[in-house]
Amino acid sequence: MIDLYYAPTPNGYKISLFLEEVGLPYTIYPVNIGTGEQFKPEFLAISPNNKIPAIVDHQPADGGEHISIFESGAILLYLANKTGQLLSKDVRERNQQLQWLFWQVAGFGPMLGQNHHFNHYASEVVPYAINRYMEESRRLVNVLNTQLEKTPYLGGNEYSIADIATYPWARCHEHQKINLNDYPAVEKWLEKIEQRPATQTAYNNG
Numbered sequence: 718m719i720d721l722y723y724a725p726t727p728n729g730y731k732i733s734l735f736l737e738e739v740g741l742p743y744t745i746y747p748v749n750i751g752t753g754e755q756f757k758p759e760f761l762a763i764s765p766n767n768k769i770p771a772i773v774d775h776q777p778a779d780g781g782e783h784i785s786i787f788e789s790g791a792i793l794l795y796l797a798n799k800t801g802q803l804l805s806k807d808v809r810e811r812n813q814q815l816q817w818l819f820w821q822v823a824g825f826g827p828m829l830g831q832n833h834h835f836n837h838y839a840s841e842v843v844p845y846a847i848n849r850y851m852e853e854s855r856r857l858v859n860v861l862n863t864q865l866e867k868t869p870y871l872g873g874n875e876y877s878i879a880d881i882a883t884y885p886w887a888r889c890h891e892h893q894k895i896n897l898n899d900y901p902a903v904e905k906w907l908e909k910i911e912q913r914p915a916t917q918t919a920y921n922n923g
């Protein structure tokens with residue numbers, strides 16, 4: 718059984734998308750990041766960077782005591798290794814998938830997150846920051862579009878943890894003030910992932 722420390726945000730959905738896709742049983746422990754629950758000592762013991770998502774696996778592969786993990790990319794990689802699913806065993810495709818997973822956690826997520834912040838939450842209007850993060854977000858969506866013009870999924874022919882990591886952020890394109898008419902390959906890919914039963918269940922969970 719997996720405990721999932723979660724809030725319904727793009728980073729939170731990454732893990733429920735994976736768990737629904739592979740059918741691994743899990744229990745959601747909601748963390749209200751609006752009221753500061755991420756700073757409680759018991760949560761910090763699992764996720765010292767005070768951010769969701771985090772998991773605790775009570776049945777690790779080595780049969781030893783539970784393992785806790787924070788950082789969505791590390792969690793997805795752990796779960797893919799544990800289940801043998803959603804990460805190719807072919808060395809070339811696996812490498813492609815891992816590149817795009819790291820691209821998402823290092824760039825796509827953080828930059829779109831800043832774009833969202835300066836467009837919607839900043840206590841003052843900072844045109845330099847709005848322009849900088851808007852431009853960077855557009856550049857990254859264009860990189861995504863260019864890749865998806867070449868392959869059906871981000872890391873090649875198969876749906877993988879690279880798509881799972883990127884989808885919840887790309888799905889928020891309206892909040893990012895990004896018009897998908899300019900990125901048709903991204904639009905087609907989003908529609909394809911949206912239709913997966915696991916995606917619908919993950920988003921219906923909260």
Ligand SMILES: N[C@@H](CCC(=O)N[C@@H](CS)C(=O)NCC(=O)O)C(=O)O
Nearest residue numbers: 726728750767768769770788789790
């Ligand atoms: N690099 C982290 C980012 C996680 C993250 O930014 N989580 C946000 C919600 S989407 C959070 O928990 N924020 C609470 C806070 O910063 O106090 C990951 O990929 O897991």
